Amino acid sequence: MEYPLVPKSTGKLLPGQYWAVPMANGRFACGRVLQLNTEEIPSKTRCFFGGLHNWTGDTTPTTDTIARCGFIAFGVMHIKAITTTGGAVLGERDLSLDEIKMPRMISSHGGAGTMLLDGSRHLRIATRDEWGTFPVIGCWGYNFITQVADRKLSDQHTIGEPSDAPESGLRPFSNGTSTFPTR
Secondary structure (H helix, E strand, O other): OOOOEOOOOHHHOOOOEEEEEEOOOOOEEEEEEEEOOOOOOOOOOOEEEEEEEOOOEOOOOOOOOOOOOOEEEEEEEEOHHHHOOOOOEEEEOOHHHHOOOOOEEEOOOOOOOOEEEEOOEEEEEOOHHHOOOOOEOOEOOOOHHHHHHHHHHOOOOOOOOOOOOHHHOOEEEEOOOOEEEEO
16 A cells, blocks of 8 residues: 555554644644444444544654554544545554454433443444443544643653653543543
């Protein structure tokens, strides 16, 4: 595949592809395609499950600079999350190189039919005990990834420096359309 790639659909997207997310402070964050065509993706030709890396840099991300960087947020995104922020997919790094595992999530806050998810893929019906113990998957607006990057990564000065990652005891927050970790 030739890069940069400006996607018009998910047809040429692959898990592991990444793009630059410009931040208000002039630095860059990095978005990543994680899953395609799963049960929780509403429009298979226009949406994908992606994540925001725990990474910032003075220049756009590369395959080497994002190596071993974890994620701070996940959500279902439209291809315009790429084209209206970074503009294009810059490259691909195989997810298995960094042993990236999909986050455990649930499909809703609870109730009949709530699914336990591996990223955006259905695993099974969630038990009542699991309601409220996993983040609820969210569908992000086109520019939401930049808002999360600005909020969570603005004070980060070193590439790959740890920040307020979900595993640090943050609770999931949902505003009805998006879910992301908060303090």
